[in-house]
Amino acid sequence: MSLLSVRNLRTHFDTDGGIVKAVDDVSFDLEPGKTLGIVGESGSGKSVTNLSIMRLIPSPPGRIVSGQVIFGEKDLLKLPTEEIRKVRGKRIGMIFQDPMSSLNPFMRISRQLMEVTELHMGHSSKQAREHAVNMLQLVGIPDAAARMDSYPHEFSGGMRQRVMIAMALSCRPELLIADEPTTALDVTIQAQILELIKKIKAEIQTSVILITHDLGVVAGMADTIIVMYAGKVFERASAMDLFDRPANPYTKGLLMSVPDPLRESTARGELYQIPGLPPDPANLPAGCPFAPRCDKAADICRREFPPMVQVAPSHESLCHFAKEVYGESAHLHS
Amino acid sequence: MSTPELIAGNSLFHQAMRRLVRNRLAVFGMVIVGIIALAAIFGPAIIFRATGYTYDYIPADSNLVKSFAPSWMHPMGTDNEGRDLLARVLLGGRISLMVGIISTVVSLLIGVAYGATAGYAGGKLDELMMRIVDVLFAIPYMMVVIVLLALFGRHTALGQLFLLFIALGAVSWLTMARIVRGQVISLKNQEFILAARATGVPKWKIVLRHLVPNTLGPVIVYATLEVPAVMLLEAFLSFLGLGVQAPLASWGSLASEGIQNIAVFPWQLIFPGVTMALTLFSLNFIGDGLRDALDPQTKRS
Numbered sequence: 001m002s003l004l005s006v007r008n009l010r011t012h013f014d015t016d017g018g019i020v021k022a023v024d025d026v027s028f029d030l031e032p033g034k035t036l037g038i039v040g041e042s043g044s045g046k047s048v049t050n051l052s053i054m055r056l057i058p059s060p061p062g063r064i065v066s067g068q069v070i071f072g073e074k075d076l077l078k079l080p081t082e083e084i085r086k087v088r089g090k091r092i093g094m095i096f097q098d099p100m101s102s103l104n105p106f107m108r109i110s111r112q113l114m115e116v117t118e119l120h121m122g123h124s125s126k127q128a129r130e131h132a133v134n135m136l137q138l139v140g141i142p143d144a145a146a147r148m149d150s151y152p153h154e155f156s157g158g159m160r161q162r163v164m165i166a167m168a169l170s171c172r173p174e175l176l177i178a179d180e181p182t183t184a185l186d187v188t189i190q191a192q193i194l195e196l197i198k199k200i201k202a203e204i205q206t207s208v209i210l211i212t213h214d215l216g217v218v219a220g221m222a223d224t225i226i227v228m229y230a231g232k233v234f235e236r237a238s239a240m241d242l243f244d245r246p247a248n249p250y251t252k253g254l255l256m257s258v259p260d261p262l263r264e265s266t267a268r269g270e271l272y273q274i275p276g277l278p279p280d281p282a283n284l285p286a287g288c289p290f291a292p293r294c295d296k297a298a299d300i301c302r303r304e305f306p307p308m309v310q311v312a313p314s315h316e317s318l319c320h321f322a323k324e325v326y327g328e329s330a331h332l333h334s
Numbered sequence: 335m336s337t338p339e340l341i342a343g344n345s346l347f348h349q350a351m352r353r354l355v356r357n358r359l360a361v362f363g364m365v366i367v368g369i370i371a372l373a374a375i376f377g378p379a380i381i382f383r384a385t386g387y388t389y390d391y392i393p394a395d396s397n398l399v400k401s402f403a404p405s406w407m408h409p410m411g412t413d414n415e416g417r418d419l420l421a422r423v424l425l426g427g428r429i430s431l432m433v434g435i436i437s438t439v440v441s442l443l444i445g446v447a448y449g450a451t452a453g454y455a456g457g458k459l460d461e462l463m464m465r466i467v468d469v470l471f472a473i474p475y476m477m478v479v480i481v482l483l484a485l486f487g488r489h490t491a492l493g494q495l496f497l498l499f500i501a502l503g504a505v506s507w508l509t510m511a512r513i514v515r516g517q518v519i520s521l522k523n524q525e526f527i528l529a530a531r532a533t534g535v536p537k538w539k540i541v542l543r544h545l546v547p548n549t550l551g552p553v554i555v556y557a558t559l560e561v562p563a564v565m566l567l568e569a570f571l572s573f574l575g576l577g578v579q580a581p582l583a584s585w586g587s588l589a590s591e592g593i594q595n596i597a598v599f600p601w602q603l604i605f606p607g608v609t610m611a612l613t614l615f616s617l618n619f620i621g622d623g624l625r626d627a628l629d630p631q632t633k634r635s
Contacts, residue, residue, distance in 0.1 A: 056531055058523075060457060089533030096532075102525040105346060106547045115543075116533050151345050167533065 002029040003207050009067035011052045018282040022048040024231040035208040037222030041278055045231040046211045050177045055084050090120040093168030097180040099160035103152035109163055110148040116170045135166040158189035177209045215258055227251050230289040237315040247317035247326035249294045296321055353627040360623025363616035370613050374427035387418035389425040411601040423606050426583040434565040438557050440503025445510025453518030454541050467508050475505035483576045502564050513556055517549035551628040558621035562614040585610040
């Protein structure tokens with residue numbers, strides 16, 4: 001029984017340029033205790049997918065057009081507002097990209113942490129305070145009891161992200177959604193934060209959805225990975241399979257874009273990039289949205305939308321030539 | 335020290351206050367306003383103890399001229415009826431400051447509630463609420479106040495005063511509502527509001543605890559500048575004879591009486607006029623100082 005099951009989710013935005021299909025027919029499952037990585041370029045619909053799960057899409061202009069988000073046997077999209085509020089923060093915790101702006105600058109850290117458990121666990125302010133101290137210790141804030149009455153601007157970026165993690169995990173949620181949790185941090189802190197998420201995940205037995213555009217981040221964290229492009233799932237595979245044998249030209253391009261000092265071209269000082277730009281989301285081309293940038297593109301790609309092809313038991317790719325690409329990838333390694 | 339030292343944390347507000355007390359003009363303003371406020375509160379009682387005069391005591395002599403120049407007995411002289419001008423100026427200060435502060439508080443309450451609601455709700459409700467503000471803005475507010483005072487006023491001196499609070503507050507919340515709405519709109523898309531929503535904080539709590547406190551900077555600045563503006567408005571109304579009625583006094587009504595005799599009894603205009611100007615100056619200094627302190631980046635060099 002999966003913990004979270006997203007089925008045919010579509011979220012659209014009404015803009016002046018037309019309807020933007022930010023998330024278009026996205027489906028995935030997440031088992032309890034597992035980590036799902038969602039990878040894609042900016043604007044590929046990663047964040048909108050997860051905001052849709054939490055029903056936090058700004059509306060207007062956004063609206064969830066169709067689909068189901070089954071979480072613990074209930075469809076979150078059908079819950080009344082009062083009920084979804086009890087899920088947010090209690091059963092699903094969320095961490096955001098920019099720790100510098102995701103804490104209220106006018107509230108003490110302690111108050112912001114206490115607010116969560118007072119709200120969801122009916123803590124008195126004394127209990128909430130104790131709990132907040134414990135959470136801050138858990139996420140590795142030294143001297144937590146003394147420092148918790150500071151204001152956010154007195155903490156560094158890495159420490160604020162730790163506070164955000166403490167806040168998101170205060171009620172021991174079943175699911176933690178981390179939306180690019182390390183993008184705004186410098187590299188040394190990134191590693192610490194990822195380690196922390198890993199450690200706490202094991203400690204409180206939560207599932208994680210990790211959104212990122214950094215393949216290195218998901219490589220060490222995720223069990224399953226989905227690759228998104230233009231609001232669609234392009235490839236779905238276990239982390240091992242995806243890095244080992246990508247079955248989609250876009251995934252291959254993404255992997256190639258990571259500088260590898262051992263690769264011959266990189267050693268010569270050349271960096272690979274996927275040619276072209278992501279398509280205008282309000283005005284997607286007919287056929288495969290990646291076709292204009294794909295070196296494998298044939299006439300059929302420009303004409304017809306590609307099918308989801310199963311290349312291995314739990315490995316799918318949205319491509320007319322999925323099997324061939326999968327075959328070539330194997331060849332690369334042999 | 336046996337107990338571990340708590341790091342209490344320095345709020346952005348405390349830092350702003352520290353910048354404020356370093357601003358000499360603002361400190362000067364606060365001292366002057368403080369002195370005048372204290373004098374207005376306690377002054378009349380002290381004068382009564384010292385000389386036996388009150389603001390409405392009319393001496394029962396039959397001199398033709400009752401207005402005397404400043405003397406030891408009457409430091410600011412007396413008015414046309416022979417009443418002690420110092421006592422009247424201090425009472426006037428009491429009423430003028432009260433009008434300024436109470437009307438500002440009224441406009442603050444209406445404006446913040448209205449603006450925050452419109453800004454956070456957004457969409458059609460926001461559109462409707464702001465069009466109402468536009469329409470109200472188009473009505474000359476001076477007219478509204480004059481009509482209100484003319485229709486309902488003149489029953490009792492106190493009733494008139496109360497009406498003045500309401501009328502001035504009711505016309506000055508519009509700008510406040512616009513400021514708060516603008517702030518709320520720019521804040522509500524910030525990540526910390528999204529983070530609060532993602533932890534399941536109910537809407538009213540988001541508005542009250544997360545949005546409104548973050549708008550306070552500009553609101554406080556506007557409110558401090560609003561106090562002298564309202565006081566000036568009150569003075570203007572009293573000058574026209576629509577505001578405070580004798581035997582009560584405000585700086586406006588005193589100036590209005592004084593200007594009729596300016597050639598003969600100049601002190602009748604000079605003392606209330608100077609006191610009022612000094613207060614308004616000081617309040618404006620405080621407002622400017624607060625703006626610089628709360629938003630150090632826009633400080634004019």
